[in-house]
Amino acid sequence: MQALHLRDARFRYKGSTAWALDGVSLDVEKGEFVTILGANGSGKSTICLMSNGLVPHALPGDLEGTAEVFGLDVRSHPVTELATKVGIIFQEPESQLFCMSVEEEVAFGPENLAVPSDEIRERVEWALELVGMEGYNDRSPFSLSGGQKQRVAIAAALSMRPDMLVLDEPAYALDPVGRVELYQVLKGLKEHHGMTVLLAECDSEEAAKYSDKVALMKDGRVISYGKPRDVLGDPERLRALGVTPPQVSEVSALLKERLEGADFSFISVDEAERAINEKFTNRKRGREQ
Amino acid sequence: MTGFIDLYTEAGTFLHRTDPRVKIVAVATLSLLALIMSNLVNLLVLAAVMVVLILFGRASFKKTMLAFSYVFRVMALIVVLWPLFNPGGTPVLFDLWPIKITEPGILAGIATAVRIFCLAAAWYLLMFTTSQRDLVRGLVKMGLRFDFGLSLAMSLRFLPTFSAIVESIKEAQRARGLELDKGNFRKRAKDYVAVLVPTVITALKMADTLSLALQSRAYGARADRTYVRELKMRAGDYVALFIAVAVFAIPATVKYIFSVPL
Amino acid sequence: MASVSMESQTPQNPMGATPAKFVSPRTVALYAVLTALTTAVTMTLAIPLPTRGYFNIGDAMVFFSAFTFGWRAGMICGGIGSAAADLLLGFGFFAPITLVAKGSEGLVAGLLGPAYRGTTRMKILGIWAGGSCMVTTYFVGEWILFGFGNAALELPLNVGQVLFGGLIGLALSQAISRYRNQRPKTT
Numbered sequence: 114m115q116a117l118h119l120r121d122a123r124f125r126y127k128g129s130t131a132w133a134l135d136g137v138s139l140d141v142e143k144g145e146f147v148t149i150l151g152a153n154g155s156g157k158s159t160i161c162l163m164s165n166g167l168v169p170h171a172l173p174g175d176l177e178g179t180a181e182v183f184g185l186d187v188r189s190h191p192v193t194e195l196a197t198k199v200g201i202i203f204q205e206p207e208s209q210l211f212c213m214s215v216e217e218e219v220a221f222g223p224e225n226l227a228v229p230s231d232e233i234r235e236r237v238e239w240a241l242e243l244v245g246m247e248g249y250n251d252r253s254p255f256s257l258s259g260g261q262k263q264r265v266a267i268a269a270a271l272s273m274r275p276d277m278l279v280l281d282e283p284a285y286a287l288d289p290v291g292r293v294e295l296y297q298v299l300k301g302l303k304e305h306h307g308m309t310v311l312l313a314e315c316d317s318e319e320a321a322k323y324s325d326k327v328a329l330m331k332d333g334r335v336i337s338y339g340k341p342r343d344v345l346g347d348p349e350r351l352r353a354l355g356v357t358p359p360q361v362s363e364v365s366a367l368l369k370e371r372l373e374g375a376d377f378s379f380i381s382v383d384e385a386e387r388a389i390n391e392k393f394t395n396r397k398r399g400r401e402q
Numbered sequence: 403m404t405g406f407i408d409l410y411t412e413a414g415t416f417l418h419r420t421d422p423r424v425k426i427v428a429v430a431t432l433s434l435l436a437l438i439m440s441n442l443v444n445l446l447v448l449a450a451v452m453v454v455l456i457l458f459g460r461a462s463f464k465k466t467m468l469a470f471s472y473v474f475r476v477m478a479l480i481v482v483l484w485p486l487f488n489p490g491g492t493p494v495l496f497d498l499w500p501i502k503i504t505e506p507g508i509l510a511g512i513a514t515a516v517r518i519f520c521l522a523a524a525w526y527l528l529m530f531t532t533s534q535r536d537l538v539r540g541l542v543k544m545g546l547r548f549d550f551g552l553s554l555a556m557s558l559r560f561l562p563t564f565s566a567i568v569e570s571i572k573e574a575q576r577a578r579g580l581e582l583d584k585g586n587f588r589k590r591a592k593d594y595v596a597v598l599v600p601t602v603i604t605a606l607k608m609a610d611t612l613s614l615a616l617q618s619r620a621y622g623a624r625a626d627r628t629y630v631r632e633l634k635m636r637a638g639d640y641v642a643l644f645i646a647v648a649v650f651a652i653p654a655t656v657k658y659i660f661s662v663p664l
Numbered sequence: 665m666a667s668v669s670m671e672s673q674t675p676q677n678p679m680g681a682t683p684a685k686f687v688s689p690r691t692v693a694l695y696a697v698l699t700a701l702t703t704a705v706t707m708t709l710a711i712p713l714p715t716r717g718y719f720n721i722g723d724a725m726v727f728f729s730a731f732t733f734g735w736r737a738g739m740i741c742g743g744i745g746s747a748a749a750d751l752l753l754g755f756g757f758f759a760p761i762t763l764v765a766k767g768s769e770g771l772v773a774g775l776l777g778p779a780y781r782g783t784t785r786m787k788i789l790g791i792w793a794g795g796s797c798m799v800t801t802y803f804v805g806e807w808i809l810f811g812f813g814n815a816a817l818e819l820p821l822n823v824g825q826v827l828f829g830g831l832i833g834l835a836l837s838q839a840i841s842r843y844r845n846q847r848p849k850t851t
Binding site for chain 2: 165167194217221222227
């Protein structure tokens with residue numbers, strides 16, 4: 114049983130003639146960190162919204178093919194039920210926090226699920242600690258920075274004890290520091306708590322660094338799906354799809370082009386360091402001999 | 403008027419600790435008390451008690467002055483206008499047709515102004531010492547439906563957000579040459595529309611996301627939903643409630659049963 | 665006072681219990697946003713005046729809510745949003761009167777405005793009738809609380825405010841309905 118299992122899934126929003134998803138097959142295994150990359154309108158948001166049933170329950174339309182979350186068909190299970198399996202975080206930090214304090218925000222989900230209040234308090238503390246926001250219980254969400262808001266949104270999803278987190282361009286409105294903090298939290302959740310993470314992004318910088326797998330989307334289809342280094346190697350292709358390539362991969366492409374014998378293909382700084390070191394120490398040694 | 407105002411000041415006084423429900427009841431009883439009294443001396447005593455209570459509440463000076471500045475203006479106007487429109491009784495102090503001013507008119511005007519002070523102060527006691535969060539909690543505990551209370555809480559939560567949006571759009575439109583404070587009726591109305599259209603569109607988009615966020619957090623999953631914090635009436639709250647009710651009940655009895663004018 | 669019981673034994677499965685009969689999340693969110701907008705606009709877009717403090721265009725939001733989302737939204741969001749502005753600005757004692765004045769304004773405008781397919785003529789009728797409710801309520805309320813003099817002085821200001829707000833609300837509701845018709849229905 115996969116966390117997310119889409120097989121030839123097609124979806125068309127009510128009142129629209131175009132298919133937002135046009136035959137998508139995608140499997141996300143439990144415990145994986147998967148990033149979906151694509152331009153606006155490529156269908157990545159629709160996959161996110163489908164993962165907890167908002168599509169097709171809150172945003173209706175025609176759904177064809179298989180769409181299962183932890184073995185549950187999204188058509189026959191309401192959002193309130195899928196919400197306990199999948200926590201979703203939206204792009205806009207300000208408009209998904211609606212309570213007057215951080216504590217109420219994080220408690221809101223379990224309250225709706227009628228969890229006893231003592232346990233809710235434990236869950237609130239637990240979730241806030243996981244996202245590094247402990248001690249902010251009484252603060253108003255309005256007073257937080259963008260990055261802090263997104264982390265509270267994650268905590269608010271975590272308090273319902275989901276098995277998967279789905280984030281739709283969560284770092285869109287964040288400054289660089291906020292981005293780093295956000296991804297560190299997600300990395301920790303995956304590594305230490307076995308959380309399945311599904312991200313939609315249009316910038317592949319972090320995807321290259323943190324993902325187990327990357328899916329590239331175009332016009333409602335997944336056009337390639339695999340390990341980051343297999344998918345993200347070609348900056349030109351990414352740019353053509355409306356995706357910002359990882360900065361180092363551009364360096365790699367430049368070196369390949371300008372430096373004789375440099376057959377580089379790295380997508381992260383660590384990889385680059387290793388590859389370049391190897392190359393140049395080898396050369397040096399070669400010359401010395 | 404720019405920016406967002408919340409009259410609440412955080413502190414740990416007994417007024418802050420009192421259950422919001424008791425304070426809501428106290429606003430009602432104190433207001434009713436002010437409304438059934440018409441004797442200037444009685445009203446002044448009540449006003450003095452209110453001032454002492456407000457001082458106990460340790461509201462910030464700036465907020466207190468801001469709140470009272472409106473009320474003082476209304477009071478000043480009442481003191482001036484009341485005698486002009488109510489020239490009954492004797493002694494007559496000034497009589498030059500059509501203006502006639504009498505001593506009872508002046509006293510009644512002052513009494514009305516003091517009554518307004520008392521009414522305003524009763525609400526300040528609540529607003530200065532109760533956070534919006536507790537206010538909504540209190541209302542829900544007093545019988546407001548959960549979903550209505552949630553909507554109310556959300557609207558208060560988004561007040562500063564929308565004030566900021568209005569301000570930023572106002573600035574942006576001003577940079578494009580819009581002058582909100584100039585021009586005739588029609589032009590000004592048009593300028594305000596130019597500020598409000600983008601504001602409302604932003605807000606309606608936020609409402610869409612909010613609705614999705616509510617569902618994603620299992621809103622409405624169960625009828626027997628729990629609450630992370632419960633308001634609990636403590637012994638002190640019951641004492642305060644008793645006093646709040648007695649403060650109105652006793653004078654009301656004196657006035658309406660024993661027919662003693664207050 | 666009774667405390668809510670929390671001894672439910674199956675907290676994990678939402679399907680195991682009866683779902684709550686709450687208003688839809690869409691309504692909760694929309695009403696919250698309209699209420700907050702009314703309060704924010706009343707408080708921020710205001711022209712200071714010597715008499716009662718401020719001449720505001722909050723009525724524009726009351727009429728907009730009523731014309732666009734119906735009498736219920738007009739009444740609830742207009743009434744509560746405007747009353748909240750009174751409370752937060754330090755006019756708490758006036759909030760109950762505002763609740764009735766603006767609530768009835770939104771109710772009446774929301775009943776008349778969208779009728780007969782919501783023509784501009786019907787909306788103007790709605791502004792006139794709703795505005796009359798607001799002006800009358802304030803006049804009576806102020807007469808009782810402040811005396812005839814204050815009420816009489818306020819009357820023309822309230823009339824001016826309702827006309828100005830009505831004009832803006834009308835233009836706003838037409839601009840937004842145009843936008844809502846254009847907007848593609850996908851996310």
